[in-house]
Amino acid sequence: MADYNLLQNEAVIIRNDNVYHPIGKKLGELGELVLTNMNLIYVRKGIFGGTKETLKFPLNQIKKFDDKPQITLGKSENGYHQLEICFLNSQEYFVFNTFGKKEALKWLDKIWELLTGHAAELDEGERSYIPGIATVADTIKNTVGSFAGALGIKPDGNKKENVTIRCISCRATLSGAKGQIVKCKYCDTEQTLK
Ligand SMILES: [Zn+2]
Structure with missing residues (x-):
């Protein structure tokens, strides 16, 4: 001492x-x-x-x-x-x-x-000191991540495809994610991008 x-x-x-x-x-x-x-x-x-x-x-x-x-x-x-x-x-x-x-x-x-x-x-x-709850969760997350990676699934693989269409009413050009419902900014017609 x-x-x-x-x-x-x-x-x-x-x-x-x-x-x-x-x-x-x-x-x-x-x-x-x-x-x-x-x-x-x-x-x-x-x-x-x-x-x-x-x-x-x-x-x-x-x-x-x-x-x-x-x-x-x-x-x-x-x-x-x-x-x-x-x-x-x-x-x-x-x-x-x-x-x-x-x-x-x-x-x-x-x-x-x-x-x-x-x-x-x-x-x-x-207060809990059960060894690394956070660490275990991280590990599971990482494991799932690498498992998906091994299957060729990219984390952003479900990203929506972007499309450009003509407004069904005024023929203006509209673009955005495929399947999204948009309101034409020129004529206010709501429509689905497809
Ligand atoms: Zn329009």
Whole structure:
């Protein structure tokens, strides 16, 4: 456990030493995330494990909207669950390497508790951590897509054919999708394009 330089009235609530704090698109090395009653502390580790830097993010700098702390659960580009926190001066991301969403939710709730006195207000979908409902749905969609592709059905294969006809009443030129009912803009006669 690194030295967090805690204040006298500051106490550690939870910690996790499998957390990335990406710099730009780079995940960097795994570091340690610590939640105290006053700060979120990130201990960045060097390649050889030693402490490279200790970052402190005061909890009272977390933005609130409608009394709701601006913290969301998101996913990093490489699919890890991450906490996305809006501080007054910056947006910070903490990526959980292990226990994914469950762990991210735990941190979200703890931070909410400290700031509001209760757990985070999330709907059931946001709380569920049945592995990747969204991912499964995506996979099915993609599978159906490639299945159709294998049969030679293009996704836009049912696109209507465009036709140009002469108005049945005034002989003006009308065009549009075949089968569509149109009103001639010259004589107002309704007719089907065929
Ligand atoms: Zn007409």
